[in-house]
Amino acid sequence: IDLDGPNRGNWLTGNIMSLFEGGVDYCVHIAEKYGGAVRLYGPLGEIVYVSDPRALYHIVVKDQHIFEEPNQFIMSNKLVFGEGLISTIGEQHRRQRKLLNPVFSTSNMRRLLPTLHPISDRLTSILASKLPADGSHKEIDVLPWLSRCALDGVCQGILGYPSNTLSAAENDSYAEALRKIGPLIGKLMKVRSITAFVMQNCSPYWARKVLDLVTVPWLPTQYMADIREMRRIVETMDSASRKAFLERKAAMEAEETPDLIDTACRDNDSMTSMMDIMLKANAVSSNTERLTDAELLGQMNVMVFAGLDTTTSALARCIYLLAQHSGAQARLRSEIRDATKILEEDGDMPSAELPFDVLMSLPFLDSIVKETLRLYPSLPVMARATSKAITLPLQFPARSRSGGYTSAVAIPEGTVTIISILAANRHQGLWGADANEWHPERWLSSPLTAPSQAQEVKYSMDGEDTVSMSRSAPVMGVKDGVRFPGVYSNMMTFLGGSRSCIGFKFAEMELKQVIATLVLRLHFSLPTEPNTQGHVKEIQWKLQAFHIPVVKPPAGDGVTPQVPLNVRLVKKDDFIWNAVV
Ligand code: HEM
Helix, strand or coil, X not given: CCCCCCCCCECCCECCCHHHHCHHHHHHHHHHHHCCEEEEEECCEEEEEECCHHHXXXXXXXXXXXXXCCHHHHHHHHHHHCCCHHHCCHHHHHHHHHHHHHHHCHHHHHHHHHHHHHHHHHHHHHHHHCCCCCCCCCCCCCHHHHXXXXXXXXXXXXXXXXXXXXXXXXXXXXXXXXXXXXXXXXXXXXXXXXXXXXXXXXXXXXXXXXXXXXXXXXXXXHHHHHHHHHHHHXXXXXXXXXXXXXXXXXXXXXXXXXXXXXXXHHHCHHHCCHHHHHHHXXXXXXXXXXXXXXXXXXXXXXXXXXXXXXXXXXXXXXXXXXXXXXXXXXXXXXXXXXXHHHHHHCCCCCCCCCCHHHHHCCHHHHHHHHHHHHHCCCCCEEEEEECCCEXXXXXXXXXXXXXXXXXXXXXXXXXXXXXXXXXXXXXXXXXXXXXCCCCCHHHHCCCCCCHHHCEEEEECCCCCCCEEEEECCCCCCEECCEXXXXXXXXEXXXXXXXXXXXXXXXXXXXXXXXXXXXXXXXXXXXXXXXXXXXCECEEEEEECCCEEEEEECCCCCCCCCCCCCCCCEEEECCXXXXXXX
16 A cells, blocks of 8 residues: 555554554544555554545545445444444445434434433432532542443433433443443454354354354453353343333334324423334335334444443543633533523523523533534544455545655555544644644634525535535535535544434434533532642543543552442553443
8 A cells, every 4th residue: 555654563463553552642643744544554464544534535425335344343243233223234224324314303302302301410419419518529530420321311312211320229230231331342352353254154043153162262261251241241232122122112003193203202202212213213114114123123222332432431521621621611601501591580491401402502512512522532443444446535645655645545455444533633734723722612713604605615525526515514624615524513523424423413412411411510620639648640541442531540549549330440550441331
């Protein structure tokens, strides 16, 4: 591959792990140094690391069928989640998206918001109850509570399943399974290729038998234990979501109204869940487009999983940044107070239960969420594999192997391509010289163009595939008609194209609801209490599959800090890792 890049590194594993070891700085630095397409090495050879806007447009939109998710990703997802969106490709995936896209419409989000009100209230009350009655401050590890909140949010909002992990002393087995599944998938990453091979060549019955057999003789014991644990988790998850699904389906079939979508939503606005809406959309769809029960069930499993650690990571980052920037926190609080005061005066709403349209249009809250998701996307990099050879055009020339520059790169079939969401979101050419800084005000100084003056934003890729769109667009992230092909405010956080995040509106709404409720009543700051030796605890962020906050105990403190039960601890170097779950 005729691209420049860092040295190969380890002869066997290459330099791919540097992305995670070097963290955000490294991921951004290599794009700034070599350009929007960089050559890296993995165990199986060369890898292309991409952050160029035109190349990304080809990867996620125009040539998406050539840049599919790697086979082992699809196959192992199928084994764990069933027939949901992250386990299907091609025509089946297209059919699923066609039915599901309208389910995530703005009007359906409006219906779902009330399911999040009691959850964000409960989170706030729990944290407030831990504070001293005299109004003074106290150090609380908020991460596990944010995680429980995100879990209750997806369970209730998506599945209609009241997991109540915020209130319950003991978690139910379903909630427990959901919390464990992300880290286990990470641990089992190395055996994914075996899974893919077996799944493709055997029936489900034999796949199960073969996987049992082939893994026994040579896999380290820990893998075996993890595989057994994964199987237990999958069974728990499957039986709980199947039960919820069958109950809702039976209840829906008992309704004798032809216009199922409209009636149910009108009659029972606040009680609805994503599953209800999806079941109803499916019932009224044509026979050829209708999803099977297995596909519907798979969607539920996938959405609950996809919406959990991503949202927790984003919530944690927002709270962390607000704690770091007390001025922004104060400004946000007064914006929310003003909004709730107006409503109280109107006698409309109790405190933080802002109506959907008010919540979603608070300018500073919107800026905080956007800027945080831009600078710290929950999923910093995504992998694709080319199903055939292709030449990828670049918007901005990248450094070639010979030391010159190239504006197109030939990629052989079977090449792993890494989409760098992180580097794209920090592209200085499109986001400005301060692209690496958290600066929420940038979104305020970039008002929406009024619909009457809607600009024709020309997304000029090449002669043939020019995409033009007329819309009221924020000017942020666009320069000379060039922008990233993301579904959310020109950034790549939720990707773009047919495999973009289907739940991004739900995620945005949940983030805004939880942050508004928390900030209205609580003030957040970083740890300040020195231990007996005068050292203060540090919070740092580790880049794994997700961004994970890492708590470094105060220097010289040999005592392991007290941590809540649901936090998985891994001792590495001198850090205590608080996994997101
Ligand atoms: C801040 C929160 C979130 C972030 C940053 C995020 C990000 C992403 C990204 C980058 C992808 C593309 C993955 C890939 O191509 O491999 C994705 C896919 C997906 N997300 Fe999200 N997500 C978030 C929340 C949610 C929520 C709340 C839901 C469910 C309601 C959800 C459901 C999905 C699904 C089902 C897919 C697969 C789509 C497909 O393949 O067609 N996500 N998400």
